Amino acid sequence: MKLIGTLTSPYVRKARLVLLEKNIPHEFVVDLPQGSLALQANPMGRIPALILDDGFCVFDSAVIADYVDALNDQPVLIPRSDAAARLRVKRWEALADGIADSAVVVRTERMRPNDKQDTDTLELHNKAISNALAFAAGLLGGNEWCEGESITLADLALTSALVYLDLRQPERDWRGAYPNLAAWSAKMAKRKSVILAGS
Ligand SMILES: N[C@@H](CCC(=O)N[C@@H](CS)C(=O)NCC(=O)O)C(=O)O
Secondary structure: OEEEEOOOOHHHHHHHHHHHHOOOOOEEEEOOOOOHHHHHHOOOOOOOEEEOOOOOEEEOHHHHHHHHHHHOOOOOOOOOOOHHHHHHHHHHHHHHHHHHHHHHHHHHHHOOOHHHOOHHHHHHHHHHHHHHHHHHHHHHOOOOOOOOOOOOHHHHHHHHHHHHHHHHOOOOOHHHHOHHHHHHHHHHHOOHHHHHOOO
């Protein structure tokens, strides 16, 4: 299978981390949103897109993660039999994707000329990121993993969002504000998958 995307997209990183954690053989092909491969695989031209060996194209990182997780159980990243645990992991994913969504909006807005930037939009999305970080830190508490006793998609999604946040908003001192998130993130940064997916 081929994963299409960029090195910086938080959604692509999440999909890559899932593939890497589960040791699924794949080729990572770099293409921009709306690039020829991205458009071939996804009518909206968004990344990530996954092209299966039979040509079937999968898009949206949550759908890709769900599919890839079902391919083997080493490890199971989205709980299968415990509906409440599954819900908690998927909510973590939504929280992490929400941080990424708002960070992308802020980045896009900031790329406009200064006098064309919408301060209300910037404020709204920066506040959403701040609230989501506080929520994540509270939820994580002193736990080793976002959910349960081992790594799940929750840890991979949050890592992807925070790597992107560091890239686009390096001035945001979330580590200083939330030492528990910082410690968890430092541990995640040492994982082979996270190192291979780059930062
Ligand atoms: N919900 C989607 C979001 C994907 C997404 O928006 N990717 C961005 C790149 S970071 C993109 O392709 N943007 C271009 C566009 O929306 O046309 C997912 O999780 O895969």
